[in-house]
Amino acid sequence: MIKIINHKQMGKSERGWLHSIFHFSFAEYYNPKNIHFGVIRVINDDIIDAQSGFPTHPHQNMEIISYVVKGTLSHQDSMGNMKELTRGQVQYMSAGKGVTHSEYNLKDDPLRILQIWILPDKEGYEPNYGDYNFNWDERVGKWLEIVSSTKGNAPIKIHQDINVFVTELKEGESISYKLEEGRQAYLVQIEGQGSINGVLIDEKDGVEIQDESMITLKAITQSHTILFDMREN
Template sequence: MLRKIESENMGSSNLGWLKSKFHFSFAEYYNPDNINFGVLRVINDDLIQPNTGFDLHPHRDMEIISYVIDGELTHEDNMGNKNTLGRGHVQYMSAGTGVYHSEHNFGTTLLRLLQIWIFPDKQGYTPNYGDYKFNWDDRKNKWLHMVSSKEGSAPIKINQNANIYSLELEQGKEISFPVKEGRQAYLVQIEGSSTINTVELSNRDGLEIVEEDILIKAKETSHFLIIEMKKPAELY
């Protein structure tokens, strides 16, 4: 099963310093039929102006992943972590029993990132932070496995049975991705346009995939992120 989510039908927000597209209900955008997709709770496509950002604020019991598309993201938290990441880099924070953090664009150009929240497999984990500066070329015309469960093989490991991959596919090329029985996935067309099986996707569109293998054909050079996970069950 495939279900396309067009970017123009998503929730949106414009605070001046921050413009966002909400793939799921978030902040002032609330749709009772669009709260989550399995353990995936949030994908926000954020555009953050230079010298602005999210000041210190709390989270708990959520696996939070930030994927930088353009610009520079500077993270700081009450665990003593501070780092700046660029295009194609990933940061991860397990909020667990509670953490305070800030996220800013201290660069001179617009920052675009995907903010992703995933429910953990249980509550009460000890808070944790990590980041990884992936080589951009490692996702050119092939899937780059960036995030996995603690039992998986990706460099970043989270407290959930889920995987995150990225891909840059050159115009005219094809690539497949399996979504097996008992699994589902959510794909974001970050940049470019493509045909996935029979579905046409444009820049910033989303696609729900349930137990169906997909074949991606790039109509123009395209950038993707996919979150693959077990089909829903009780979260706790």
């Protein structure tokens, strides 16, 4: 089953400096039928205006991934980490027993990031931070695995049975992905327009994928996509 979630029908928030689309219930957007998909609790598509951002705030018992789409993300946390990340780079923070951090756009251009929260396989882990500077070309025309479980092979490993891939396709190019038995997936069309198993997907749309053994993406325009492969509910 392929279910397209049109981004125009998603939750939204406008806070002056922050412009957000919520794939799942978050902040002022609450839909009891749309709390999560599998172990994904949050996917927020955030645009942060220049010289603004999130001041220091706490997190606990959540695996947090930030994927930079455009601009520069400046991170600082209570574990002593300070980092700037740019397009295509990935930051990971296991909040575990508790951590505080800030995220800012200190540049003069807008910053677009995907803020992703994944439920951990248990609570109470020691807080941890990591980031990775992926070469952009590693995702062009192929799947680049950016996140896996602690037993997986990705450079960034989290406390959950989930694999995260990204790809960029040229106009007219196609790529397939096999879902093993007992697995489901969620996909975000980050940039561009494409189709999945022949069904049109627009920029910023989400896709729930269940009871499918194979999916095929085709780029209608140049296309940038992220895919989450996880156990079924």
